[in-house]
Amino acid sequence: MVHMDATALITVFFNAEIAEDARPLCSLRWRGRYHRRHIRVRRSSLDKSNADRHRLKRLTMPRALITGVTGQDGSYLAELLLEKGYDVTGLVRRASTENFARIEHLRDRLTLVQADLLDQLSLIDALERTQPDELYNLAAMSFVPSSWQQPVLTAEFDAIGVTRLLEAIRLVNRRIRFYQASSSEMFGQVREVPQTEATPFHPRSPYGVAKVYGHFITVNYRESYGLFACSGILFNHESPRRGREFVTRKISDGVARIKHGRARALALGNLDAQRDWGFAGDYVQAMWHMLQQTEPGDYVIATGEAHSVREFAELAFARAGLDCREFVREDPALRRPAEVDHLIGNSTKARTVLGWRPAVTFPQLVDMMVDADLAALGR
Ligand code: NAP
């Protein structure tokens, strides 16, 4: 591993003039994290053409690899990192049909590599090929009810998959900074209100149990091997890109269908469950901040406000000029074998250390989601 100032490194391998051109690029936050990729470029292959400048720029950009880039959070995080000047690669698993709707608008700026959390060698190969500075592990089976249908597969993805990624880092390059997408679902039957980084876990679903494993293996690799590995304990975060099976999107989509005459009612499960709901666009910023610190750590990311499913539905229907009581019916079949009744987070650590705070309020989030679904169905 080479440890040099970026400009000095480029000067060694290219001519001084190009190194001078590269100086502004080198002011990006590098913190001395350089990889073999910088040494692979042959001096003779460069002149001062635009193509070479572009190539040089890519070489000096910080690199991020995102697993789960096709998901809600992956798409927002990819946008954020591209805005910050990262070279972003998304890890995607093979499917018979492409599932790139959420990243369609980024396709020409993103590199995609195929790999799967179930396949150790594919992960090692992805890290070898992309040589990232930062690795964000967002891939998971993320829908809680499905984890009772497929508990073993859920553990393979959400628990052992994390170990596979950490092992890949250990083998390929221990300087890669790692973010693990942990979850407030780990608190489950909560031991204290609100929940902090110190609150003990009591998960209530196979998903929650698998996430507890993912959290602790991240902590363990930090302690065992000195990896810069962080666990973000994120409370529920939503957006117009949320999957339609999750309750907030199910409601905003249901409201839009009813408003446009495409449905007459909306069946929901437990209306009394309470969640601390924030906006996904705000939450991916916290992920990035965690990997920019001088020391790795674990952080609760939450708004500090809890609302019931009923409140979400009331606001959502009202946004479309409808009365929720006329359209929502409770279906006992949608209740869970073990429920998480009430989650509310205390994100003081993130606010103090990372300087993070959410921008979008609960009513703004509801309006944003309903407006987006009304507009999409009205097109
Ligand atoms: P999401 O929309 O369901 O996206 C999940 C992503 O994981 C998709 O890109 C999916 O790819 C990918 N994936 C699943 N299994 C994979 C595998 N075996 N190999 C490679 N990729 C795989 O989830 P999200 O809401 O963005 O959440 C992101 C992460 O944060 C998840 O780990 C979730 O558990 C966690 N989390 C979410 C919240 C929340 O409120 N959103 C809160 C706390 C924690 P396909 O497109 O191929 O299916």
Ligand code: GDD
């Ligand atoms: N999905 C769904 N569908 N949930 C319903 C419904 C319904 O028809 N009716 C009531 N709910 C209640 C659920 O019982 C739960 O208490 C609450 O709404 C939220 O459910 P989801 O939106 O499915 O989210 P979640 O809290 O189970 O899980 C999400 O947040 C976790 C963080 O706490 C997911 O994003 C997880 O991946 C994430 O880790």
